[in-house]
Amino acid sequence: MEAEAAQWLRGLFSIHHREAGNNHATKVREVGLLIGEMAGVEQESLEFSWRVLTEGTPAEGAVLKVRRVPLVGRCAKCGREFHIEHYDFWCPVCKDGVLKTISGREMQVEYLEVD
Ligand SMILES: [Zn+2]
Structure with missing residues (x-):
């Protein structure tokens, strides 16, 4: 996962590099990332990379701000949405449906913010 x-x-970074060239930006001040709870990425390894x-x-020296997106699923049977905990994908209400992930896997x- 770390290599990923x-x-x-x-x-x-290479995308940004291109954009920075086009905009004549010289310095990146801050980068905001959205990381899903289930994306399998640790903040420390992101910061290190x-x-x-x-x-x-x-x-260099840009601030990396990570916002975690909670893992949310919608029941395939009753349609209710829940925060999925402990990787339990069974609907806690109707106990008959599987929760389909609607957020929590993103990495974007x-x-x-550039100067
Ligand atoms: Zn349900």
Whole structure:
């Protein structure tokens, strides 16, 4: 998972690099990420990868703000939505439906702040 996160960050960074070139931006101040509860990414490994990737680049020293997205599922039977806890995917109300994940697996950039 750690390698996956690093690869994802690398992709994100190269996209940003291009955009920064177009906008003549010189410095990245802050990067906001949306990480789902179930994306399998630890904040420490993200921060570590980020530091390594941005060393010596305009994004060096940028603040990485991570917002966790809760794991939410909707019951396939009764249609109610629940925060899924302990990876229990059975509907706690009708006890007959499987919860289909509607959020909590995402891994995306919410915003970029550049000078
Ligand atoms: Zn249900």
